[in-house]
Amino acid sequence: MTLTTINELEFPQSLLDALRQARHVVVFTGAGVSAESGIPTFRDESGYWGDVDPEDFATRAGFRRDPALVWGWYESRRKQVMRSQPNPAHIAIARLARYIEQLTVVTQNIDDLHERAGCAEVLHLHGSFFAPRCFACARPYSKPLDSPDLVSSEPRQEPPRCARCNGRIRPGVVWFGEQLQREMYQPAQRAAQKCDVLFSIGTSSLIYPAASLPFETAARGIPVVQVNPSATDLDAKAKFNLRGQAGDIMPRLLAAAWPDAGEG
Ligand code: OAD
Numbered sequence: 256m257t258l259t260t261i262n263e264l265e266f267p268q269s270l271l272d273a274l275r276q277a278r279h280v281v282v283f284t285g286a287g288v289s290a291e292s293g294i295p296t297f298r299d300e301s302g303y304w305g306d307v308d309p310e311d312f313a314t315r316a317g318f319r320r321d322p323a324l325v326w327g328w329y330e331s332r333r334k335q336v337m338r339s340q341p342n343p344a345h346i347a348i349a350r351l352a353r354y355i356e357q358l359t360v361v362t363q364n365i366d367d368l369h370e371r372a373g374c375a376e377v378l379h380l381h382g383s384f385f386a387p388r389c390f391a392c393a394r395p396y397s398k399p400l401d402s403p404d405l406v407s408s409e410p411r412q413e414p415p416r417c418a419r420c421n422g423r424i425r426p427g428v429v430w431f432g433e434q435l436q437r438e439m440y441q442p443a444q445r446a447a448q449k450c451d452v453l454f455s456i457g458t459s460s461l462i463y464p465a466a467s468l469p470f471e472t473a474a475r476g477i478p479v480v481q482v483n484p485s486a487t488d489l490d491a492k493a494k495f496n497l498r499g500q501a502g503d504i505m506p507r508l509l510a511a512a513w514p515d516a517g518e519g
Contacts, residue, residue, distance in 0.1 A: 266511050270495050273478050274512045277451035279357040282348050283443075283468055287457020287483060289368055291342040291502035294335065298459050313430045318390065322423050327412035329426040333384040336366040337403035344456065344482075344501035345372035347509045347516075354513050359446040363458060363465050365428050378443045380435050380465045382428035390414075391422025435464060447472045454480045456501050460487040469493070 274280070286296035296302045303312075307328070311317040318325045341349075349372040352358045360369050361378045367385060369377045387396040394417055400406050414423045429435055447453055447468040455469040466488075473479045473492040481493040482501050490496050497504050509516040 266497075266508055267495070270478075270480065270508075271512045273452055274508075275354075277355055279359070279446070279450045280351060280355045281359045281361060281443075281446045281450040281453040281468075281472070282351070282456065283447070283453060283458070283465075284348075284360070284362045284364060284369070284456045285458025285460075286364060288344050288348075288362075288501050289339075289342070289364055289366055290457065291344065291500060292339040292366075292368055294339055294366060294368075296457075298461070309431060313428075314432055315430060318423075318425055318430075322390075322425075323411040323413050326414035326424075326426070327407075327410045329384065329428070330406055330412055331408035331410065334403050334406040334408050336368070336384060337406065339366075339368065341368045341372035342502045344505045345369055345374075347505035348454075348456075349373035350509060350516060354509075354516070359443070359450070361443040361446070361468065363462070378439045380429070380439050380443060382426075382436075384426065384428070386427030387424050388427055389417035389420060389422045390425040392417060392420045394419050395427075396424045440464065443468060444471070448475060450477060452478050452480060454482065455489055455493065456482040456505070458483070458487070459485075460489040 290296055297304045312325055312328055345368045348360060348369065359378065360374045361380060362369055363381045365379065365382055365384050367383070388394060389396065396415065397418065414425065416422065417424060448471060450472065453469055453472040458466070460466045460469065469479050469489055470492055478494040479489070479492060480495045480497065481487070481489050482497045482504050484499055
C-alpha cells in the first residue's frame, strides 16, 4: 500500500489519474466539511461535545428526561444551518458530478449544505434537521418551520405535538443507541464496495457503523482519499492523505484534475 501524505500544493499524478479514470466516485463526509460554513464540528476544540453531554442531547433517554431542552438545542442549530451557506468544499463536491459518470454523496451531517450546493441525491446516514417525526408513533411531522426568522433559538422549546397521536415531535436524527436507516445505509455500503475512488472528508472516523465505509473500501483495494487537517484512524488505510481544509483542497484538486472545473 502506498501511503502518501500531501502538504504541498501539487497533487500526485497517480491521484489525478485515478480520478480522471473513475466512473463511480463516493464522497463520504462528516462535520468538518461544514466547518468552513461556520457550523461547529463535534470533537474539535470548539466542538459541540466539548460543550454539552451527548448522553443528554443525543439519546432517547435524554429526550425523555428533558424534551424541551433537546428540541430547543436542535432548533437553534437548525436555525444556524439555515443562515449558513455551502462553502467551496460543498460546491466542489457537487461539481464532481459533471466529470464522473456516477457520484454518490454519503454524509453523516444532518444539515442540507450538500443539497444547497447542488448535489441531487445525498444519503444522510445520521438523519436530517429537516425531517422531524413523532417520538411515539414515528409519523413524519408535516410542518417544520422553513424560514430561519421563524425558527426560535431559545435554549428551551417545548416540542410540537403529533397531529395523529399527540406524541411529542423529535428531531429527525439518529441518536446514539439507534439503528441507521436501512434505506440510507444499504445503498451507501453498496456504493462504497463497488466504487472506483472514495473520498473521506472532514470526519474523525470514530462513529460506527458509518465510519466503517472507507475501511471497507480500502480493504477491497479501492483507493481512498482522505481530506482532513488532522490525523485519524483512517490515515493508515487511505491511499492519499490530503492534509488541510476541505474548502481549500477540494476546489484545487478538482481544478488540477479537470482544468476547466473552476469555470461556471
Ligand atoms: P467530528 O467532530 O468527530 O470530526 C470532525 C473532523 O473534521 C475532524 O477529524 C477534524 O479534524 C475535521 N475537520 C475540521 N475542520 C475541517 C475542515 N475545514 N476541512 C476538513 N476537515 C475538517 O465529526 P464527525 O466525524 O462528523 O453523530 O462525527 C461523526 C458523528 O459523531 C456525527 O455525525 C455525530 C457525532 O456524534 C450523531 O450525532 C449521531
